[in-house]
Amino acid sequence: xxxxxNPRYRFESFVVGAANRLAATxxxxxxxxxxxxxxxxxxxxxxxxxxxxxxxxxxxxAAAINPNLRVEYLTLDDFVETFHAAIAAGQGDAYRRRFTxxxxxxxxxxxxxxxxxxxxxxLLRVTNAMLSAGRQIVLTSDRAPSEIEALDERLIQRFxxxxxxxxxxxxxxxRIAILRRQAEDRGTTFAPSVLETVAGMGHxxxxxxxxxxxxxxxxxxxxxxxxxxxxxxxxxGQPTRPATPSTAVPSLAAQAAPVPSGDxxxxxxxxxxxxxGQQVEAWRARVAEAMQAWEGEGYxxxxxxxxxxxxxxxxxxxxxxxxxGDIERLKLLEAEAAELEPALAGNSVFRDPDSVEAAQKxxxxxxxxxxxxxxxxxxxxxxxxxxxxxxxxxxxxxxDVVARPGAAYNPVVFVGEPGVGKTxxxxxxxxxxxxxxxxxxxxxxxxxxxxxxxxxxxKDRVNWWRARYRRVTALLLDDIQLLAGKERTQEELFWLxxxxxxxxxxxxFTCVSPLAELKGIETRLLTRLEGxxxxxxxxxxxxxxxxxxxxMIGAGxxxxxxxxxxxxxxxxxxxxxxxxQGLVQRVLNAAEAQQxxxxxxxxxxxxxxxxxxxxxxxxxxxxSGVVTPLxxxxxxxxxxxxxxxxxxxxxxxxx
Amino acid sequence: MSLVNFTTREITCKIVYYGPGRSGxxxxxxxxxxxxxESRRGRMVSLATQTDRTLFFDxxxxxxxxxxxxxxxxxxxxxxxxxxxNATRKLVLQGTDGVVFVADSQARRQDxxxxxxxxxxxxxxxxxxxxxxxxxxxxxxxxxxPRDLILTTEELDDTLNFRDLKSFPADAIRGTGVFETxxxxxxxxxxxxxxxxxxx
Numbered sequence: 001x002x003x004x005x006n007p008r009y010r011f012e013s014f015v016v017g018a019a020n021r022l023a024a025t026x027x028x029x030x031x032x033x034x035x036x037x038x039x040x041x042x043x044x045x046x047x048x049x050x051x052x053x054x055x056x057x058x059x060x061x062a063a064a065i066n067p068n069l070r071v072e073y074l075t076l077d078d079f080v081e082t083f084h085a086a087i088a089a090g091q092g093d094a095y096r097r098r099f100t101x102x103x104x105x106x107x108x109x110x111x112x113x114x115x116x117x118x119x120x121x122x123l124l125r126v127t128n129a130m131l132s133a134g135r136q137i138v139l140t141s142d143r144a145p146s147e148i149e150a151l152d153e154r155l156i157q158r159f160x161x162x163x164x165x166x167x168x169x170x171x172x173x174x175r176i177a178i179l180r181r182q183a184e185d186r187g188t189t190f191a192p193s194v195l196e197t198v199a200g201m202g203h204x205x206x207x208x209x210x211x212x213x214x215x216x217x218x219x220x221x222x223x224x225x226x227x228x229x230x231x232x233x234x235x236x237g238q239p240t241r242p243a244t245p246s247t248a249v250p251s252l253a254a255q256a257a258p259v260p261s262g263d264x265x266x267x268x269x270x271x272x273x274x275x276x277g278q279q280v281e282a283w284r285a286r287v288a289e290a291m292q293a294w295e296g297e298g299y300x301x302x303x304x305x306x307x308x309x310x311x312x313x314x315x316x317x318x319x320x321x322x323x324x325g326d327i328e329r330l331k332l333l334e335a336e337a338a339e340l341e342p343a344l345a346g347n348s349v350f351r352d353p354d355s356v357e358a359a360q361k362x363x364x365x366x367x368x369x370x371x372x373x374x375x376x377x378x379x380x381x382x383x384x385x386x387x388x389x390x391x392x393x394x395x396x397x398x399x400d401v402v403a404r405p406g407a408a409y410n411p412v413v414f415v416g417e418p419g420v421g422k423t424x425x426x427x428x429x430x431x432x433x434x435x436x437x438x439x440x441x442x443x444x445x446x447x448x449x450x451x452x453x454x455x456x457x458x459k460d461r462v463n464w465w466r467a468r469y470r471r472v473t474a475l476l477l478d479d480i481q482l483l484a485g486k487e488r489t490q491e492e493l494f495w496l497x498x499x500x501x502x503x504x505x506x507x508x509f510t511c512v513s514p515l516a517e518l519k520g521i522e523t524r525l526l527t528r529l530e531g532x533x534x535x536x537x538x539x540x541x542x543x544x545x546x547x548x549x550x551x552m553i554g555a556g557x558x559x560x561x562x563x564x565x566x567x568x569x570x571x572x573x574x575x576x577x578x579x580x581q582g583l584v585q586r587v588l589n590a591a592e593a594q595q596x597x598x599x600x601x602x603x604x605x606x607x608x609x610x611x612x613x614x615x616x617x618x619x620x621x622x623x624s625g626v627v628t629p630l631x632x633x634x635x636x637x638x639x640x641x642x643x644x645x646x647x648x649x650x651x652x653x654x655x
Numbered sequence: 656m657s658l659v660n661f662t663t664r665e666i667t668c669k670i671v672y673y674g675p676g677r678s679g680x681x682x683x684x685x686x687x688x689x690x691x692x693e694s695r696r697g698r699m700v701s702l703a704t705q706t707d708r709t710l711f712f713d714x715x716x717x718x719x720x721x722x723x724x725x726x727x728x729x730x731x732x733x734x735x736x737x738x739x740x741n742a743t744r745k746l747v748l749q750g751t752d753g754v755v756f757v758a759d760s761q762a763r764r765q766d767x768x769x770x771x772x773x774x775x776x777x778x779x780x781x782x783x784x785x786x787x788x789x790x791x792x793x794x795x796x797x798x799x800x801p802r803d804l805i806l807t808t809e810e811l812d813d814t815l816n817f818r819d820l821k822s823f824p825a826d827a828i829r830g831t832g833v834f835e836t837x838x839x840x841x842x843x844x845x846x847x848x849x850x851x852x853x854x855x
Contacts, residue, residue, distance in 0.1 A: 268834050272722065
């Protein structure tokens with residue numbers, strides 16, 4: 001029995017003041033690295049001061065950072081009830097196992113442990129197990145551990161071993177901030193000083209405060225005129241006072257007047273607040289309030305200080321807007337920097353709105369510091385692709401995509417048998433896209449993509465890995481069928497896919513078999529692939545074969561002989577470009593070995609005269625990679641992946 | 656001392672309780688001290704002789720929190736009432752934003768009231784303040800004493816309130832009129848926020 005986290009209880013909606021700053025900071029630290037700092041974190045304080053809010057905020061924030069984190073929130077009552085139920089059902093062990101699987105345990109209201117010896121023992125066991133496994137516990141209580149009656153000394157020590165921290169009732173300013181935020185959330189605006197009046201009424205708990213506000217919101221909704229502070233006091237059941245003291249009250253009346261009672265200081269404070277509110281120019285108040293808020297978050301506010309010091313600034317509002325804009329930018333930069341380089345989080349440069357440029361530079365450096373994702377190979381260019389009836393559609397698709405990346409067809413999937421040139425098409429597309437200004441094109445084997453993810457998980461740098469791919473302008477993955485069974489990669493790719501498509505960035509894939517025949521790939525991913533343009537690459541036709549052969553043998557000394565050779569080679573029965581390239585390469589190698597010009601006769605002799613033991617990589621039905629007359633195999637990683645057996649692997653390593 | 660400091664975003668109001676010896680200035684401060692939540696008040700500094708006469712001055716800082724983005728503080732001072740401490744009074748009056756003149760309602764103290772009021776005017780003038788504009792309120796203290804000993808507020812107004820200032824009958828020991836007086840002077844002081852009307 002787990003209570004779901006209240007979606008409203010997040011750090012963003014938690015108003016931080018002097019009374020809870022320490023607790024909020026500690027909670028944030030815990031949510032950012034559960035189990036690493038302050039374990040266990042014990043928050044205590046009176047009812048309605050925000051303990052549960054903070055606790056759930058830890059759960060939300062931690063889950064946002066690491067979606068795979070198992071977070072469990074339960075009150076002590078839940079804890080006890082499930083324990084009893086488990087014992088009754090004879091499943092005590094299952095109950096115990098359950099908590100060993102939780103990464104972040106949020107246990108509320110532990111003060112009810114009083115006099116429950118067996119539950120204390122159980123919690124001690126859970127606490128020990130979780131602490132030793134480095135899993136985080138966050139507990140709340142309405143009193144300090146040492147004040148919980150009859151609490152096991154060992155538990156007190158465990159709690160003290162982490163961080164025990166209290167939340168005090170909010171001070172006046174925090175109460176105002178809470179009221180303002182609540183009023184804003186409800187879309188209600190109050191007349192000046194109304195909220196100050198409510199805050200000055202001395203409600204101790206935030207719940208009471210919000211209750212009071214709710215009454216005012218309800219009343220204001222049915223009232224035609226906005227409530228004034230006096231009415232607010234009346235609604236909330238506080239005696240109102242005459243707004244201004246009359247001059248020279250007769251002395252008899254003075255003698256008859258009862259001795260003052262009630263909160264004299266509170267009403268004095270209200271009047272001062274009102275007077276200040278009336279006297280301070282509106283823009284000054286706004287600027288000063290903004291300064292207070294941003295300063296509270298640790299930002300430098302020198303620009304606003306200068307503004308306040310001016311007698312009559314030209315346009316204070318626009319200065320304020322600009323300032324806030326700069327802070328927003330800093331926040332974005334900081335978020336990016338933290339993803340790229342966790343050590344940069346909290347750097348002071350992200351706290352000074354006057355140094356946005358410097359912050360930008362930091363992020364740029366961080367960007368450069370991270371390796372860009374692997375790009376397309378320079379050896380596979382669009383210009384080298386032979387056009388034929390079979391490849392025309394694919395070439396057309398590439399040109400369209402290059403003209404309008406992300407908009408024409410997204411994604412593009414090249415489907416075809418091994419060796420028909422899918423990889424070449426993919427990299428050619430990548431090279432064309434990479435030629436655009438500011439392009440970051442990731443073009444790699446699906447297996448490499450998976451490997452990178454595994455390494456990132458291993459080193460706990462998944463966020464960094466994600467950031468790396470999230471900033472690409474195009475993502476091209478070769479051999480997408482290799483995703484089969486790689487659930488995590490599929491999930492990551494799914495989210496990445498959505499993100500990239502939504503922001504208009506291009507995706508392209510290759511696949512050896514028609515998408516409908518793929519096994520072990522999630523439907524949600526498959527349907528997305530099918531939603532783009534699927535181009536089938538057939539076996540090369542004669543036109544293409546001729547073009548490939550011509551490119552490989554080049555222009556010989558004797559054009560007629562070259563033509564005869566080309567015609568012969570292109571006429572060979574092959575089912576892939578790669579196989580054809582293998583044939584041509586064999587002829588060229590033989591010609592080079594015999595130091596004669598390649599000819600049709602030589603080719604016939606080589607290819608039809610029973611070649612005994614040609615090296616596999618050059619006939620290569622398995623060895624993929626493009627073979628060129630001069631440089632041999634160019635794509636080393638391709639070769640490594642496709643070596644069929646260990647003998648070949650050894651040769652590769654020796655090379 | 657300026658009332659508003661934009662750099663530190665602070666509003667600091669210095670209010671001085673003035674008046675003849677034994678009129679109840681320190682009693683005013685004590686009453687206020689007792690009514691202010693602990694978190695809002697500083698330590699009350701009181702330099703008194705063995706017979707509870709203010710020797711130098713009393714000082715009560717009040718922290719009103721952040722209002723419209725400005726940290727607002729009130730500093731309440733009293734001056735020693737006895738005639739021969741004029742140098743101290745001048746010192747305390749420096750930089751003040753408003754004055755509460757605490758008069759003793761007893762008929763036999765009328766001359767002391769007048770003398771002290773004249774002394775206040777003199778000292779304000781010396782510090783370059785415009786006494787016609789300066790925020791001053793009157794408090795007629797000890798209105799709880801038997802009728803035959805004290806003057807009514809009308810009679811006191813006749814003698815002391817020739818500038819038509821706001822005046823409040825008070826019983827500082829029980830607190831009657833104490834906060835009314837403070838509120839009134841605060842209001843006057845804060846109205847002058849923009850004008851920046853501080854002595855000295």
